[in-house]
Amino acid sequence: MPPVIAVSGATGRIGGLVARRLADAGVEQRLLGRDPSKLPELPEAVAAPPAEYGDAEAMRAAVNGADTLFLVSARESADRVREHITAVDAAVAAGVERIVYVSFQGAAPDATFTFARDHWHTERHIRGLGVPFTFLRDSFYLAAFPAMTGADGVIRGPAGSGRVAAVAHEDVAGVAAAVLTTTDGTHDGVTYDVTGPTALTLAEVADELGRATGREVRYVAETQEEAYASRAGYNAAAWELAGWVSSYEAIASNEMSAVSDVVPRLTGSPARSLTDYLREHPNSLRHLLPGA
Structure with a gap:
């Protein structure tokens, strides 16, 4: 029988995109979320019982019958590592x-x-669990750039002139779907x-946001x-x-500056640039437009 994939975070950005790609491919899924009523209704997909990562019993019930777990990392918290460990042990x-985990570029x-x-x-x-795994170390998300820009058109943070190879959620989902639907151990x-x-400085990001909005957007370096x-x-x-401050400091130290060919190599399509992202998501710029 074809493997069943448990998709965590299926009510969120990455998990939802992955679930839809797997549905398009005809893959049987168990969709996980804290509130099953918010899970998407998709072909070949079953809504699992409600489960939070830190609840071992609920996680076991939610993934029961699945062969692979796609684990989207939990929301940042002081106890996130324990939540992850509880979730994967339960699975x-x-x-x-098999576990496919959404990690982060430069994890160390x-x-x-x-x-x-x-x-x-x-x-x-x-x-150390003894099961096959794949780690997807995503870079900074392109969606973060408009969000980190104030209504005054200023990005502030201690990023210096460092560079970051930010990626679109859609491209992460494409890579994840490609990995999840490959069952030969590759x-x-x-x-x-x-x-x-490409890897951009925040000054270059500001320039791109300015072109997209027709207003001045600046990066102001902070200590x-x-x-x-x-x-x-x-x-x-x-x-x-x-976490907030050190994300900028990691950009300054170029810990997220390496550009990989993983998106085009695994999906067959070029990775989205910031220009592409802003064109596809104009609403992300609403707070920067005149009259906002």
Whole structure:
């Protein structure tokens, strides 16, 4: 029988896109989410019982009958690694024989970007489970660039002149679908950097956003101290602030600057550029347009 794929985060951006691609390919799926009523209705797809990563019993029930788990990383939290470990352990206990995990470019125990350390610890645990795995180390998402630009048209952060090979969610989903539908072991034990076609500085990103909106958009480099101070008003937890600030610092140190050919090689289509992304997602720029 063809393998059944459990798709986590199927109500979210990556998981939803992957689920739709697998449905188009006629793949049998179990769709996972905290609220099954929000899961998409797709051919050959069954809504699994509600499950959160940190609930081992619920995760076992949700993935029961699946051969492969596509694990979209959990939302950032102080306890994210434990949630990931609980989820993958439960999946293996339920009989899952393969894990495809959405990680992050530059994942390492000493990564500048603090959230990338979570991904490394998760990868290390998965490696020790004794089941085939594939890690998709996504770069920064192109969607983040408009979101990190204030209504005043300014991107602020300690990124210096570093570069980042940001990627579109759609391209990550395309790579994931290609990996998940290949069952001959080609991708087992492989770690892929999933990137866009070029690495940009935030000054170049600002220029591109300016061209797309017809207004001035600027990048203003901050020191670490200035970055923490400018975000203090959000009253975020210390771990969250560290993640925000260190994401820029990781750009400054070029930890996400390497460009790979994984998207065109595995999907057969070129990776989307920032220009492509903005053309496909004009609503992402609404807060920067005149009268917003």
